[in-house]
Amino acid sequence: MRDYLISGGSSGIGLELCGNLGKRAGTHLIIITRDRTRAAAAVKKKVGADTALDFIEADLADPGTGAELHKLLDQALQRRPAAFIHSAGLALPCALRKGDSGKVQQLLQVNTLSFMEITRWLMLHHHNAGPCKVVALSAQAARHSLPNMELYAVAKAALEAYVRQAAPALLPLGISIYALAPGFVDTPMARSSPLWQLHPDFARYLTDSGLQPQGLIPPEAVADFILYLLDKPGPYGSGGIIEL
Ligand SMILES: NC(=O)c1ccc[n+]([C@@H]2O[C@H](COP(=O)([O-])OP(=O)(O)OC[C@H]3O[C@@H](n4cnc5c(N)ncnc54)[C@H](OP(=O)(O)O)[C@@H]3O)[C@@H](O)[C@H]2O)c1
Numbered sequence: 001m002r003d004y005l006i007s008g009g010s011s012g013i014g015l016e017l018c019g020n021l022g023k024r025a026g027t028h029l030i031i032i033t034r035d036r037t038r039a040a041a042a043v044k045k046k047v048g049a050d051t052a053l054d055f056i057e058a059d060l061a062d063p064g065t066g067a068e069l070h071k072l073l074d075q076a077l078q079r080r081p082a083a084f085i086h087s088a089g090l091a092l093p094c095a096l097r098k099g100d101s102g103k104v105q106q107l108l109q110v111n112t113l114s115f116m117e118i119t120r121w122l123m124l125h126h127h128n129a130g131p132c133k134v135v136a137l138s139a140q141a142a143r144h145s146l147p148n149m150e151l152y153a154v155a156k157a158a159l160e161a162y163v164r165q166a167a168p169a170l171l172p173l174g175i176s177i178y179a180l181a182p183g184f185v186d187t188p189m190a191r192s193s194p195l196w197q198l199h200p201d202f203a204r205y206l207t208d209s210g211l212q213p214q215g216l217i218p219p220e221a222v223a224d225f226i227l228y229l230l231d232k233p234g235p236y237g238s239g240g241i242i243e244l
Helices: 012-022 036-046 065-076 101-124 150-173 194-198 202-209 219-231
Strands: 002-007 027-033 052-057 083-086 132-137 175-181 241-243
Touching: 002 012, 002 101, 012 027, 012 036, 012 219, 027 036, 036 052, 052 065, 065 101, 083 101, 101 132, 101 150, 101 175, 132 150, 132 219, 150 175, 150 241, 175 219
Parallel strands: 002 027, 002 083, 027 052, 083 132, 132 175, 175 241
Antiparallel strands: none
């Protein structure tokens, strides 16, 4: 049985990944979600009946989640998982001038700090554990921010900085770590973005405007790429930021 810990497994890219992993025999998915019932309904439609499923109910926006999250992970996992994929994300528009500190806190907690906290838990549970791959979803926004998305960009840039800095410390513990930075992906997050609302034929807008000449990315393409990283033998390229 291979354990995979996935945040954001209930929707979009994370849900596609659950579907991919669930097609493999001997898969145990442990999904971090705010709503176990809703997540279970979505994931069960994607995976086979023999996929083992567990859920950790936690709001990753909660600044008090750190110690609590470690406790929940201790309860849910008997050993370090084969991989941890951080697909939970929050893309709140937040104007810098008007931005309220609550939104700043939420953006950093969900996108960055919760990921760091879970990775720290993996580091503490390295004894007698096999190799572990960590993949975090960053975004092109870390480099090319859009108006009102600057704080999301800061959170993703910090996530990437952490991946680079943590890689050498994680290697001796058998953990390799990567960040994946896609452009716009066709998921509920992108569909609710102000830019999509402004341009209903969004795929066409992306290519015509030159903002994303390759067009809108299907979530399956990102999930396939994550699978490639998980299957790739060895820790080569750990600390890498891969732009999609
Ligand atoms: N879509 C894009 O265009 C795009 C582009 C670049 C990067 N990304 C990144 O890719 C990742 C996946 O995005 P997506 O497009 O698949 O988004 P999505 O469909 O909106 O899914 C977001 C996921 O994040 C989880 N989440 C949000 N807030 C949470 C919280 N407070 N606590 C726990 N979980 C929380 C949700 O889980 P629950 O509702 O079950 O709690 C949900 O499964 C994100 O990190 C995003 O920033 C997306």
